[in-house]
Amino acid sequence: MRGLFADTRPLRTPAFRRLWVANIVTVIGAQLTVVAVPAQIWTLTHSSAMVGLTGLFGLVPLVVFGLWGGALADHMDRRTLLVGTTTGLIVTSALFTALSLLGNTNVWLLLTVFSLQQACFALNQPARQAILPVLLPTDQLTSANALGMTVMSAGAIAGPLVGGALIPVLGFAWLYGIDTIFLFATLWAVVSLPPLPVQGAGKGAPGLRSVIDGLAYLRLHPILLMSFVVDLIAMIFGMPRALFPQIANLDFGGPTEGGLAFALLFAAIPAGAVVGGVFSGWVSRVRRTGAAVLWCIAAWGAAITVFGVAVGLAHLSEPVMLALGVAALAAAGAADMASAAFRQSILLAAADDAVRGRLQGVFIVVVVGGPRIADVLHGGAAQVAGTACTTIGGGVLVLVLLGLATLAYPAFARYRLPSGAASASD
Incomplete structure (x- = not known):
């Protein structure tokens, strides 16, 4: 039975444990904002296309600052970078709170603050992930990634459920305010880290040349490149989250603001990821x-x-089809949790420390940027083809394109994680 449950060996390392425990609090707050922004835009516009614009406003800073953040993470102490960017996340969350308290109805201002928040997130994540091989042995990386995904997914369950229930009662300002307060837990965790200088840090300023060098490294390692390609296929064509407000409201008969169907749809994928994470001993x-x-x-x-x-069959029986849809999304979440743990482990184990930050920047662009592209594509396609056809077509395209990618580079299916250990740090 012990082999069925998550491998908790990484939690024996104090620095990793502090980050992991802080995430339990902060991820819940972050997910409240993830739910509140599209819900607020839908409330103001009643347009899935406008909700989908969050993808565009999130994608540009994710690409630009994700790549630059990776370069920064390979040139400066990663702890210093984490402290600065976490402070930026606190400030942008406070701006969301202030706008809501002031009664803002300007969607474009809301989207602008969202872009600033995503820029801080993009600068933060490459360093956050790149430090794991310094803190943990190689054979614990997959387990550490699974533990991290489990916490993120648990917060993503609590966030939509609490947010969906509280938006009609408390309003958006309270949700943004809770996120602001909870982010201080992450700030405490990164301040408590030891100094984390980069082994073989790059020379000169971390500019465009540094980013290009990182991309060139990726081009010469097709296994790493393939791990990004297959995830882009899954996220761009198979992530219909921009349609969740419309599906909850029009297909499953929920209210325009929040509601049970809305909360269940947003919580289903992370719920499946949590179940998959709890029983991730096999990974x-x-x-x-x-x-x-x-x-x-x-x-x-x-x-x-x-x-x-x-x-598509919701008109036959809304409760039954809602239950089937939620179960399907939960299964997708469990699969995504395992996929992310494996892909992140491939990247961390195969890359040199001197380029690990830049490759993590690419990873963040792919993992978070792919769904942003999906938001735009699904939001626009649903205006023409409807929610059901858009979602079915996307799922089928994932299977077709995945098969073609596997045929194009069959060596990826034979890849095995290298053995070896890194020195752990407190």
Whole structure:
């Protein structure tokens, strides 16, 4: 039975444990904002296309600052970078709170603050992930990633459930305010880290040349490149979250602001990821890591297709189809948790420390930027084809494109995580 549950060995390292415990608090607050922004835009505009614009306003800073943040993470002490960017996240969350308290109805101002928040996030994440091989042995990286995904997913359950229930009662300002307060837990955790200088840090200013060098490194390592390609396929074509407000309101009969269906749809994917994370003891025993990634993404595409079918049949029985749709999204979440743990481990184990930050910048651009592109594409497509056809078509495209990518580079399916250990740090 012990082998079924999550491997908790990484929690024996104090620095990792502090970050992990802080995330339990801060992820809940962050997810309140993730729910509040699209809900507020839908309330102001009643347009899925406008909700989808959050993808565009989030994508540009994620790409620009994600890549630059990776370069910064390879040139300066990563602890210093984490402290500065976490402070930026606190400030932008406070701006959301102030705008809501002042009764702002300007959608473009809301989207601008959202872009600033995403820029801080993009600068923060490459350093946050790049420090793991310094803190933990190589054979614990997959388990550490699974633990991190479990916490993030648990917060993503609590956030939509609490947010969906509280938006009609307390309003948006309270949700943004809670996120602002909770972010101080993360600030405490990163301030408590030891100095984290980069081994073999790059010379000169971390500008465009440094970013290009990181991309060139990626181009010469096709296994790493393939891990990004297959995730882009899954996220761009198989992430219909921009449609959740419309699906909850029009297909499943929920209110325009929040409601049970709205909360369940947003919480389903992270709920599945939490269940997958709790029973993730198997991930550290997988040897063919590349093949595991492919199977996980195939499972994601199939589950999203089933969700689209449930939306299309909602008129037959809203409660039954809602239950089927939520179950399908939960299955997709479990598959995504395992896929992310495997892909992140491939990247951390295969890259040199001197370029690890820049490759993490690319990873963040792919992981978070892919869904932002999906927000725009799904929001626009749903205006023409409807929510059900858009979702079904996206799930099918994931399976087709994944098959083509596997045929184009079959070596990825044979990839195995290298053995070896890194020195742990307190």
